[in-house]
Amino acid sequence: MHKKTLGSVRDAGGEWLVKLKRNAPRLYAECEAQTVGDPLSVSDTTERTRGRVVRRVVEVYAPPAWRGDWPDIGRVVRVTRSGARDGGAYERTGLYVTSRTDGAAVLGEVIRWHWHVENRLHWCKDALQNEDAGGVRSKAGAAVLSLIRGATLSVLRHNGEWSPTAARSRLANRVGTMLAILRT
Incomplete structure (x- = not known):
């Protein structure tokens, strides 16, 4: 094993x-x-x-x-x-x-x-971003999407958003706010 x-x-x-x-x-x-x-x-x-x-x-x-x-x-x-x-x-x-x-x-x-790593990264990517049920067939595609999901969490946390669920609710349909966050 x-x-x-x-x-x-x-x-x-x-x-x-x-x-x-x-x-x-x-x-x-x-x-x-x-x-x-x-x-x-x-x-x-x-x-x-x-x-x-x-x-x-x-x-x-x-x-x-x-x-x-x-x-x-x-x-x-x-x-x-x-x-x-x-x-x-x-x-x-x-x-x-x-x-x-x-x-x-x-x-x-x-x-x-x-467990800090497991809870703050892996669980967020799996449970909140549905990574395990992604349906991507190629390893390269899965790796790229995983990097994007991780970068998304990093950008949100860098901007004080510690709850991805709350950030998703707060930022839904607010393209200007999302772009401002990405520029920081």
Whole structure:
């Protein structure tokens, strides 16, 4: 299984982070088994954002003995997020593997950055701009449209429009305003 198929993030230094999913059952089971013992490092943080309290417990473990096609796994990371949302309690646990060997606090920030990118770019392009259902048949065409969608988000955010949905509503049929934004 290739790292990219699992949603990997590679930084400028070549280090990578992958959120494990159950579509890689042996690797998932091996990494899950690693989280039974004592972690090498733990970070426990709580923050209040948008009217809710979120607790994140990041636990870092040694890599599993079996790594399959993943010989450069440096750590297994378990993240448990809990809190209250929409009046109800929730708890979510995710497993990650990474080539990094940092402690829990650093790896927790790397994982948060991964989700920051996912939520601010990929989700906007998929859910709001319907990128995955684009119907473009050629790779070149899909790449060009993806660049245009990304540039659109960048231009909107550069001009203080943090919600693409609100920007679409506000700018609909306002060609002059859209052109003014593109000139900045």
